[in-house]
Amino acid sequence: MIKQNVATVLNGIINKYLELEGIIENVNFTIEVPPKNIDADFATNAAMLIAKKIKRNPRVVAQEIIAIISKTSQNIIEKTEIAGAGFINLHIKNDALSAELKTILKEKNKYGSKAANDKEKILVEFVSANPTGPLHIGHGRGAAIGDSIARILKHLGYSVIKEYYLNDVGNQMLVLANSVECRYRQLKGEKIDFPIDHYQGEYIVDIAKRLISEGKKLEEIDFRKEAVKDILKIIEEDLGDFEVEFDNWFSEGNIAVVKDKNGKTDVDKSCQYLLEKGDAYEKDDALWLASTKFGDDKDRVLKRSDGRYTYLASDVAYHKNKFERGFQKLIDLWGADHHGYVARIKACVQMLGFSKEDLDIVLYQLVSLVRNGQPVAMSTRSGEFVTLKSVLDEVGKDSCRFFFLLRAPDSQLEFDLELAKKQSSENPVFYVQYVNARCNSILKESRNRTDIVNDTEKINFNLLTSKEERDLIKKLSAFYDTLILSEKTMSPHHFTLYLIELADIYHRFYEKCKVLTDDANLASSRLKLIEGVMVIIQTSLGLLGVSSPDKM
């Protein structure tokens, strides 16, 4: 949070400066880590932005600002200089870095957290795969991203609920039920063809086999119920292996089937609501959503002329239900192939009286699997799709989750099974986990010494002055920046990149600075730095759902 402290200080100074210049509006300046060739801890573009507003030379403005800094901010900022077109470069005092390290050691895995009190309630809905088969690898990416977003928001103090929306009614359920029934009949010796558009997977046969082994007779079987039961069990096991846990499973039946005392479902009522409000209308015997009012390409059907509702009608009722449960913010994770639905759902949200920002839709691109340079085909109905389970069994949970989170959700992900399996430097998961193992090894070794000081209060942090040590502390503090950035962009991939960079800086520190030196004071303070590294590595990996082994 060093950056935030600097920001607070600079904000005060800039506002004061603006006041003197008679400028009322705010200036949205940035504080950044300068490129490697620049010798400074942070840099700000404030002077350039102000100069533009008041039409003066940016370097002159910068000069006036650093004059104020040197008068008022000596507790944090060691020195400043002007560079380039008018950047102000800032050098941070060692005391400020030490203080940050102490905070990390004190707060441990709560570092960067905020009090949970008056924060928003957020609902993150993800995976939500139809219960028609095991999860495939695309669902896995959604699971990894959704779960990680939830963990990040939780760490930031939000009250977060993770929900799985279960489409357990409707057309595909009939197909599913019929698929199982066909397999059942075939196993019983009937010569019937299995329809080409039905679910081909072996798991369908397994369900039929179970029903036969339990001695169930054809007439007494509810194939839909039996199939959903077994498949849900499979999905729950897959998610369990992936260490993704849901707080709530929301059945579509709740809103589409369950009726109140007037015989109305939630879907009936929300359609009625829209109709009365004028956001839905009847045409050609169907009920239409006037989504063009809120920027959609065309209006959409809610209820077909044959009286059946569309999927969209359920979705309206479902999102209404979410808001009614008291969530201020909804986050939906969808595969990118659903992007065409964004406009209409955002329209619904606004018709329900909320702002379109109250619903955040994170689209993630598909995963393309590669094995031996050959792309692996993925189709949910072909029967030869790649299940999440098969990938998990092959490469392990940690690699799998890390790889899914390696890229921004928006970019397509190439998942190389052979690479993810490698326990070598080619594999970034191991590169990061190795840091924790190395640190742990040093801690273990340090216990053989009697001259090490353990009490943080008695440590002399001013001994940590080398470039490597300073870089490491600054990077630990950037954990918070990464949290904020991940929240802002709804994208956990910043953490995988952060961890790789942190590991890089740690390994450089390791080469240059021997921790267990003969100098007991120096060794003690460096050990505290190691502890800080472990706190941040473990917390960060935790946010990604990846473990931090003590040894590898």
Added chain:
RNA sequence: GCGCCCAUAGCUCAAUUGGAUAGAGCAUUUGACUACGAAUCAAAAGGUUAGAGGUUCAACUCCUCUUGGGCGCGCCA
């Protein structure tokens, strides 16, 4: 035809949302283990950010067009 996303080093991808000389990993070349783990480090090489215009003190980032790719456009889910 219309809409959304994308195009960055040989490959897979970043770039703190408009900042300084565009960065990592892999692959290639060269060096470093009698110090806490070499699953590591140091160094070299690799780029007209698809192309052309525009806005800006500053553009991979914003705007327009062109080219090439992915996806979506049903009273399907």
